[in-house]
Amino acid sequence: MDYFLELFFSGLTRGSIYALIALGYTMVYGIIQLINFAHGEIYMIGAFVALIVSGVCTIYGLSGFAILILAAAIAAVYAAAYGFTLERVAYRPLRGSPRLSALISAIGMSIFLQNYVLLAQTPDFLPFPRLIPDLAFIEPVAHIIGTPELVILITTLITMVVLTFLIKKTRVGKAMRATQQDLSMARLVGINVDNVISLTFIIGSVMAAIGGVLVASYIGQVSFYIGFLAGIKAFTAAVLGGIGSIPGAVLGGLIIGWSESFAAGYISSDYEDVITFVLLVVILIFRPAGILGKVHKQKV
Amino acid sequence: MLRIENISTYYGNIQALKDVSIEVAEGEIVALIGANGAGKTTTLMSVSGIVPPRAGRILLDGDPIDELSPEKIVKMGVIQVPEGRRIFPDMTVLENLEMGAFLRTNKHLIQQDMNYVMTIFPILEKRQRQLGGTLSGGEQQMLAISRALMARPRVLLLDEPSLGLAPLIIKQIFDMIRQINKENNTTIFLVEQNANQALKLADRGYVMENGRITLVDAADKLLSNDEVRKAYLGI
Ligand SMILES: Nc1ncnc2c1ncn2[C@@H]1O[C@H](COP(=O)(O)OP(=O)(O)OP(=O)(O)O)[C@@H](O)[C@H]1O
Numbered sequence: 001m002d003y004f005l006e007l008f009f010s011g012l013t014r015g016s017i018y019a020l021i022a023l024g025y026t027m028v029y030g031i032i033q034l035i036n037f038a039h040g041e042i043y044m045i046g047a048f049v050a051l052i053v054s055g056v057c058t059i060y061g062l063s064g065f066a067i068l069i070l071a072a073a074i075a076a077v078y079a080a081a082y083g084f085t086l087e088r089v090a091y092r093p094l095r096g097s098p099r100l101s102a103l104i105s106a107i108g109m110s111i112f113l114q115n116y117v118l119l120a121q122t123p124d125f126l127p128f129p130r131l132i133p134d135l136a137f138i139e140p141v142a143h144i145i146g147t148p149e150l151v152i153l154i155t156t157l158i159t160m161v162v163l164t165f166l167i168k169k170t171r172v173g174k175a176m177r178a179t180q181q182d183l184s185m186a187r188l189v190g191i192n193v194d195n196v197i198s199l200t201f202i203i204g205s206v207m208a209a210i211g212g213v214l215v216a217s218y219i220g221q222v223s224f225y226i227g228f229l230a231g232i233k234a235f236t237a238a239v240l241g242g243i244g245s246i247p248g249a250v251l252g253g254l255i256i257g258w259s260e261s262f263a264a265g266y267i268s269s270d271y272e273d274v275i276t277f278v279l280l281v282v283i284l285i286f287r288p289a290g291i292l293g294k295v296h297k298q299k300v
Numbered sequence: 301m302l303r304i305e306n307i308s309t310y311y312g313n314i315q316a317l318k319d320v321s322i323e324v325a326e327g328e329i330v331a332l333i334g335a336n337g338a339g340k341t342t343t344l345m346s347v348s349g350i351v352p353p354r355a356g357r358i359l360l361d362g363d364p365i366d367e368l369s370p371e372k373i374v375k376m377g378v379i380q381v382p383e384g385r386r387i388f389p390d391m392t393v394l395e396n397l398e399m400g401a402f403l404r405t406n407k408h409l410i411q412q413d414m415n416y417v418m419t420i421f422p423i424l425e426k427r428q429r430q431l432g433g434t435l436s437g438g439e440q441q442m443l444a445i446s447r448a449l450m451a452r453p454r455v456l457l458l459d460e461p462s463l464g465l466a467p468l469i470i471k472q473i474f475d476m477i478r479q480i481n482k483e484n485n486t487t488i489f490l491v492e493q494n495a496n497q498a499l500k501l502a503d504r505g506y507v508m509e510n511g512r513i514t515l516v517d518a519a520d521k522l523l524s525n526d527e528v529r530k531a532y533l534g535i
């Protein structure tokens with residue numbers, strides 16, 4: 001039973017990170033029908049910025065949670081700036097062109113950002129400090145769920161609650177929903193959809209950066225390449241849940257997290273990555289729009 | 301109040317409007333009629349800034365608005381109810397109405413207008429928590445008009461409000477348009493294929509063919525004009 005619970009929580013932890021990144025894919029897709037392939041790179045850049053910040057903080061004698069919070073905050077700001085710029089430079093000029101052009105631009109940006117970090121930093125793995133100290137009161141259950149997992153779960157949960165509140169209740173959130181449901185009608189009620197699109201990229205990037213910092217400090221290393229696999233998995237999660245659907249992204253992330261964790265635990269860790277994509281194929285055969293995705297019909 | 305001066309509008313290389321001029325005076329109801337593909341929707345989209353004209357000018361109270369963004373045009377009180385109603389399907393009736401007032405800030409006045417639209421269309425009050433996408437066509441049209449009213453329009457642009465509706469509902473909606481015009485002195489520019497109903501409601505009418513204005517006259521004159529009767533009234 002303990003083993004099952006351990007796998008359950010480790011799956012939940014991974015899944016919540018996938019979900020956090022998947023939200024960025026799904027929100028952008030929902031509004032401009034673009035798969036932002038460079039989203040994984042924003043996650044990676046978030047982790048790198050956090051690495052630099054934590055290095056500096058250590059010199060100044062800070063430790064543990066203080067560094068984590070500071071690093072996450074600064075990483076989020078950087079990631080937001082990258083996400084914003086990415087949309088301005090690589091996607092906005094192509095709005096109105098065939099969708100394939102924007103998609104190719106996205107792949108190009110992904111390759112560009114990877115190589116930029118490779119050149120500016122290093123092609124090797126860098127050790128990342130474990131910023132989450134073990135808390136004493138977790139000790140009795142540490143064989144099932146450790147402090148890092150708990151911190152990741154709580155952080156992602158808070159992030160998602162904030163996001164839900166933002167989208168459901170605030171003025172900008174309503175503008176985002178309206179734009180997602182009907183972009184040109186949104187303009188006809190006076191919404192500046194360019195700003196809404198920028199904001200969507202910023203929010204997605206902040207969440208990706210938070211994910212990047214948490215994972216890097218959990219796993220203990222970073223490289224220019226970590227955004228690729230995380231990005232692919234999160235994208236799969238978004239498609240699995242139904243791209244464009246926010247609850248779908250969360251559900252898809254959790255399903256993938258759990259299936260990886262259980263496949264690794266009960267079968268073999270070799271099957272960890274295979275299971276994700278098998279699942280994707282199976283679900284898309286039976287529900288092409290994803291689990292919670294809608295086939296959009298319009299009433300005339 | 302609204303002056304469209306010699307505009308030409310294109311989709312890529314295809315010219316949809318050719319040298320179109322239309323004038324709508326304050327408090328007036330003006331109808332634009334024409335067959336499928338004549339360019340009626342394009343005219344309204346040019347006014348709203350969604351498909352800006354490539355040549356010509358559009359003036360509101362003498363100030364040019366043809367280079368402004370759609371949200372600025374909304375801010376100036378030119379509000380469109382587009383063809384097909386375009387209700388936000390996954391928002392409730394109440395949220396759809398709120399979106400209509402997106403650029404306004406005075407909560408008190410917004411609430412007052414919310415009450416007003418619910419008195420003129422009581423069905424909206426009953427349906428307020430229902431999702432927009434689940435309303436019937438007639439209810440959606442009432443919601444679309446109400447959403448536009450939530451912006452306190454000075455000029456209301458209506459694109460085929462009768463499309464796909466039963467005669468009884470059409471009558472109800474046209475009565476309401478007249479009432480809105482009378483009660484609030486809202487200027488109305490109405491696009492219709494249903495020429496008979498539109499010209500009965502309007503003060504003046506324009507006829508559009510293949511992107512050009514071919515006739516302008518008082519609405520009752522157009523109703524008795526032989527060409528109009530043959531082409532648009534099926535008589
Ligand atoms: N997005 C578009 N891209 C290219 N051409 C378009 C587009 N929208 C309209 N057109 C063309 O412009 C012309 C005018 O279309 P418009 O929609 O303004 O006509 P309409 O008078 O509103 O017709 P209807 O009564 O059917 O609504 C048509 O020839 C149409 O094919």
Ligand SMILES: [Mg+2]
Pocket residue numbers: 340341342383
């Ligand atoms: Mg039309």
